[in-house]
Amino acid sequence: MKRLLLVLLLLLAVPASAADRIPGDTDGDGVLASGEYASAVLAYLDTAYMGGAGDLDRDDIRDAAWVYARWDGKPREVVDSSGQTVTLYRPLRRVVTFSGESLETLRSLGFDMDRVVAVDKYSHEKSTFFPECQNKANVGSIWSPDMEKVISVQPDTVFLYATISTAACDDIQQRLEASSPGIRVLRFDCFKPATYADEIRTIASIVDETERGEEFASYYESTMDQIRDGTAGIPDDEKTRVYFEYWFDYTTVAASAGYNEKTELAGGKNPFAVGTAEYPVVDPEAILVADPEVVVKLAGQGLAVGGYAGHDPEALDAIRSALVERPGWSKISAVKDDRVHVIHSDILGGAQHFIGTAYLAKWFYPDRFADLDPHAVHQRYLTGFQGIDFDLASEGTFVYP
């Protein structure tokens, strides 16, 4: 019965997502010329208001106008972060995001969030950060996608990750492309320092918000460049030794982990970076031997306190207290010098990594980054780019102390 329903949904979805030509491009040359556009408008008006019978509906003519005005009547080709070239014949009108980072980036770019028709389960759960998504469909996660739900909302575009969980994302893409010819599957990470600025600009181009995209990319780059410039030239043996602990006790991050990349960007030296495991468990004695100058503990999903979900500095204080009270830790430089910090993954793991990295840089090199104000960077991001009413002075807890 369930399979039958899925087949039915597939059949229903195909026409809605067939987007392999520009509406009104009657000669099929791939360009919507002025005359073709005018004819399309008249055909639409005739159908909609004058008793005529044509094929173009309101979405068709609005999409045609968009392509004519903003893309010079031509399809737009984009290369996403997986390297695939995607040709857009229409603007994005019904979007599904399996990636909270892409969703957040779309909002940074001023994309009309009404056009996002479904989101992943994690974004759906973030009622404080994504309040507008609470009434949208929940399509599960990339590891457990609800394909029936995806198809039922008739998306024209689906966002997936580019370089992580590639097998799961490849599978979703294949199933979507098989069921809905013409659907656009776009793959971006939106959390990697090495590629995020380019991704901002590419997505801005897709949604035709290039000016806003440039503004946001520049804002992002100004913070990241300040961090890179501030740590440039520090000899390796003079870098701040950092023990970065993941959500789970005595679990750290190795070279392949994104958190290690941010630690190193901020000028930190991770004594446990070597090794193949992304999140290796370390011998408690090894931490004492490494004698870190700074300890950073990650709070978040696996240690669910603070973040956007709640203003709870006491909880982060408790985490910090538990760290410094560990056996032998009173002899660690970081504890002796009062340089043990807790940071929430909301500002270090995803699209907001530049905020968290700014905090790391400031903790690692307070003199070099005396002028860097991560709190102000964060607030401007929320107010100026995310457009949400969130006052960091009284809401959320992201770092301690």
Next chain:
Amino acid sequence: MIGLPANRLCCLLLLFLFVPAVVCGAPVTRTLSTAEPGAGEVVTVSLSIDGIDLGGVVETLPAGYAFAGTDHPDDRVVVRGQKIGFAVMNETRITYSVTAPASGSGDITGTWEDFLGESEGEVAASHVAVDGIETAAESGGEKPAAQEAASPFAVLATVAALLIAGRGGRR
């Protein structure tokens, strides 16, 4: 304005009070060369378009009134019965002509769409009557929502104006 009696001034004042409330903020407004044409006379209708780069306007003429041409390019106009559709492509003004019948009155109504702004609405109705004589003739199209919303104001204005005019006339 010279020589206008007080009651007429009051009528004008009422019109100024009510008419802008109906059309305020509308991206498409219509003006007529005359609202009381003679039989067979050509009325020039001007549509003023503000803030619509790419869109469309559909005008509906009262029964008996006939579309007689436009300054809009031919390939951007479609005519079907009493309805005329215009493709708007960055124009701020479209002018068209209507030939009045031997007799008859009604409303020219209209609908606009802004395709890029993704909005739509009604153009406020314009009343026409041959020689100013009202007839029972129906409008050529359905009564638009905006017109319905505007009607109580228009009726109020008309009644008030008639009352004042009537009182003025008895003096």
